[in-house]
Amino acid sequence: MWRLLLPVCLLASLSPTSAIPSPLPPTQAASAPASTPPPKALLAQFKDARAAAAHALRLARRHDGFVILRVGLMPKDTSEEYEITFWNSIKDSQYPSDYEAYLKAYPNGRFAPLAQARLARLRAAAPKSASAPAAPTAPVAHAASNAAPTAPVAHAASSAAPAAPAPAPQAKTPPPPAAPPAAQTKAAPAVATPAQTAVPAKVNIATTKPGPHDIKDCSTCPLLIAVTPGNFMMGNDTDDPSEKPVHRVTIGHSYALSKYAVTVAQWNACANAGACPRLSSDSNSAPNAPVRDLSWDDAQQYVKWLSKVSGKPYRLPSEAEWEYAARGGTATRYWWGNEMRKGTANCKDCGQPWHVEAPDDVGSFPANPYGFYDMAGGVWEWVSDCWHNSYKNAPDDGRTWDEPNCQTRVIRGGSWRDGAGYMLSATRFKYDSSVRYNANGFRVARDMQ
Numbered sequence: 001m002w003r004l005l006l007p008v009c010l011l012a013s014l015s016p017t018s019a020i021p022s023p024l025p026p027t028q029a030a031s032a033p034a035s036t037p038p039p040k041a042l043l044a045q046f047k048d049a050r051a052a053a054a055h056a057l058r059l060a061r062r063h064d065g066f067v068i069l070r071v072g073l074m075p076k077d078t079s080e081e082y083e084i085t086f087w088n089s090i091k092d093s094q095y096p097s098d099y100e101a102y103l104k105a106y107p108n109g110r111f112a113p114l115a116q117a118r119l120a121r122l123r124a125a126a127p128k129s130a131s132a133p134a135a136p137t138a139p140v141a142h143a144a145s146n147a148a149p150t151a152p153v154a155h156a157a158s159s160a161a162p163a164a165p166a167p168a169p170q171a172k173t174p175p176p177p178a179a180p181p182a183a184q185t186k187a188a189p190a191v192a193t194p195a196q197t198a199v200p201a202k203v204n205i206a207t208t209k210p211g212p213h214d215i216k217d218c219s220t221c222p223l224l225i226a227v228t229p230g231n232f233m234m235g236n237d238t239d240d241p242s243e244k245p246v247h248r249v250t251i252g253h254s255y256a257l258s259k260y261a262v263t264v265a266q267w268n269a270c271a272n273a274g275a276c277p278r279l280s281s282d283s284n285s286a287p288n289a290p291v292r293d294l295s296w297d298d299a300q301q302y303v304k305w306l307s308k309v310s311g312k313p314y315r316l317p318s319e320a321e322w323e324y325a326a327r328g329g330t331a332t333r334y335w336w337g338n339e340m341r342k343g344t345a346n347c348k349d350c351g352q353p354w355h356v357e358a359p360d361d362v363g364s365f366p367a368n369p370y371g372f373y374d375m376a377g378g379v380w381e382w383v384s385d386c387w388h389n390s391y392k393n394a395p396d397d398g399r400t401w402d403e404p405n406c407q408t409r410v411i412r413g414g415s416w417r418d419g420a421g422y423m424l425s426a427t428r429f430k431y432d433s434s435v436r437y438n439a440n441g442f443r444v445a446r447d448m449q
Contacts, residue, residue, distance in 0.1 A: 316384040
């Protein structure tokens with residue numbers, strides 16, 4: 001991730017009502033507001049500055065032709081910061097559901113009147129767009145947001161509004177390893193070689209037969225890959241403070257993790273059984289796309305159902321299990337090395353192919369050395385851990401780090417909407433466990449017995 005070396009000690013703040021004509025076009029207008037945690041991507045504009053300067057922050061809040069500047073300190077976890085990033089992520093959206101989600105999360109938010117006005121305008125225009133060719137029924141595309149990493153728009157979970165995953169861009173697909181991951185005995189395993197990303201075949205999981213090392217517990221169950229015990233260095237000491245300190249984790253138990261993120265078709269099997277909510281068709285139209293626009297609570301319903309139909313103890317992976325598998329035996333920034341390599345992940349500046357409206361199908365990009373697909377990009381993935389602002393006092397055995405009555409859970413991996421800086425193996429962020437966002441999905445795990 002980048003670092004913005006900004007001068008520190010800027011505590012001056014313009015009045016919230018001090019407006020200066022903006023040199024930017026209204027379509028690039030941004031704003032400010034307060035509460036549910038959006039992912040790391042949208043926090044980039046100020047989080048990176050905070051990581052580098054530690055206590056300098058500059059927020060630009062633009063209101064249709066005017067720009068309001070505010071320079072000062074803002075703690076990482078303020079509700080105001082979250083509302084601001086939430087609004088910034090949807091301010092240019094052409095999808096009513098984005099403004100509905102904002103109003104659900106912030107009914108009395110500072111941008112509520114503007115959100116209501118835009119929602120009314122979009123609803124009024126709906127009949128026209130209904131007769132026109134429909135845009136790809138994928139994720140809630142945030143128009144004009146290519147310039148900056150767009151973080152999740154918190155779609156408040158509602159039993160009345162179900163939603164499912166979207167596809168992920170294509171990329172070369174190297175053959176999976178000939179055997180399950182071997183136990184790591186060194187803190188810095190070898191880096192994946194170029195040969196591991198050389199095969200350009202796209203995988204269609206609906207027609208591909210399980211490999212010799214794949215595990216399939218039932219006809220509707222996701223494919224799993226067994227992960228053998230081992231140790232690795234978790235975190236990143238040169239980037240986000242929440243990824244520090246780097247610490248050794250020894251996973252002494254065998255577990256299996258799904259080879260791909262859970263797909264729309266797999267989720268729909270649960271919904272058809274009446275065990276999972278039906279998710280938004282706007283985000284979940286392609287059967288082999290990663291299911292998305294779901295909350296941590298939704299994911300818990302799926303693993304409960306999967307455990308029942310398979311007779312196996314399915315669950316979400318712990319954060320340590322997820323990173324161990326995502327690194328695939330490497331200790332570099334990305335699983336393929338220390339530099340971004342085009343065509344290895346589904347993100348907006350990771351190279352073609354890439355589609356702004358949705359991620360491509362699972363398996364469209366190379367597998368890592370352990371055989372797992374799309375651990376970088378595609379969709380953010382829920383894990384079982386409660387969010388902690390750093391790894392201080394984190395468990396070193398790979399188990400879930402939980403807290404009583406936890407409301408904020410960890411998401412990992414970045415999404416197709418984010419930049420290459422979010423594809424690092426150590427990337428982590430938080431999200432409200434009961435809130436849906438159309439770039440959030442998950443994969444499943446279970447203990448090997």
